[in-house]
Amino acid sequence: MRMTDKIALITGAAGGIGLAIAQGFAREGAKVAISDLDLDAAERAAAGIRDAGGEAMAVAIDVTDEAAVDTGFAKVVDAWGRIDVAVANAGIQHIEALDKLSLANWRKVTGVHLDGAFLTTRASLRQMYQQHGGGCILYIGSVHSKLASPLKAPYVAAKHGLLGLCRAVAKEGAAHGVSANVICPGFVRTPLVEKQIPEQARELGISEEEVIRDVMLKDTVDQEFTTLEDISEVAVNLAAFPTAALTGQSVVVSHGWYMQ
Template sequence: MTTTITSTDATGRPAGMPDLSGRTALVTGAASGIGRACARHLAAAGAKVRAVDVNAEGLDSLAAEITAETEVLDLTDLDAAERVAAGAGADILVNNAGVQLVRPLEEFPPDGFERILRLMLHAPFRLIRGALPHMYGQGWGRIVNISSVHGLRASPYKAAYVAAKHGLEGLSKVAALEGAAHGVTSNCVCPAYVRTPLVERQIADQAAVHGIPEARVISDIMLTDSARKELIEPAEVAAAVGYLCAPEAAGITGISLPLDGGWTAH
């Protein structure tokens, strides 16, 4: 039998976890996947979590696990998104909410393209815009944008997703440059394929456009460029987010942190 012992610090947090006591974290797309893992991690680090998602049932489930304020919100309502950020008193903003649509360019629905850009680029802009006055006023803030390896590389059949993530990378860098004088950092975390419902929902679409069985999608498509032939776990991404929110990470801003199993090493 193997026994795992997890050490804790004086506050009861797992050793090495940042101290975010007294901080408020606004996490979008928090009902599942990466967002849920981030909400759990930040709450464990002592932050007061405000969790936003369109999925009411998922938010209820999260609130049963951790202490969190939840709000059901469709972030494509951009005015509402900005109001939530402005009223949250957020010291930490994690822009995570996202969707995916896999189609060849000539078949890509324009309304789907517009919706993805609205959710994954326009909404983060409005959330940052709403959150910054509070962050600037106190001279401290952390913006962490959940980008993707597709913010650094392109893949076929993902025009909207790749465009949105590339745009988010640029937005994050501008926020870093403008926020530096106010004690606000802005960074991107760029995972490859993570074991989430979003990835699971891609498998059928990927199989169809590539003309292969669904069973081969993960090995032949998703992990073909990764040296580490495993899906990334949501908790791995959350740990990176937590580190970037730590007081000790004040000097890290304007970066794109790959969690890609070696994809971008090629």
């Protein structure tokens, strides 16, 4: 197994992409900490991994709360001694035209995605720098780390920002054995995306079917959604990569929507 004895913490992991990554890590032998704003949901997710034969614990973390992030990381280290892999996955979305967008909603989205990634990164580095072997930090970006779409300005800006944060971590962390990479999924049918479909239909004045066909999947090579399994497999490969040859990079997983 590719991640035997590794300790991994994933934010926003009670469902969707975060849970799929946690399950993939556990199948490959890692102990996984399911962190989420909703502790009950995180407990259920961790129990599911344990029922499948893996090792998992739940931790309540609000990624926009500095003390909560530091406390959550400390709980995992107290339980398991180290953190080898951290995945900054927690995210939200807000659909609205820029000229109507409030500063509060801008800050809400960028706060979770970008401030949350920073606090997750800092807590990770403080632990990884002092342990033997360093570690790996993965960021869940998006095709919107590369491209813009209407009605998603704060999300697009934050996802672009993750590329810069990752590259800075790759430069600073190298001397301590820490690598960093960004996974950039296309549309995955998570609750976050399911919520966007009717919202975009209303904003654009088109049907939900047209949102899927003409907006979300229009530029893919096969008109298919990216799957949770696709993202989980890429995350395992990046987390298990043995050298610093692969750091500071972005891996796009989008059925050809964006090619680089």
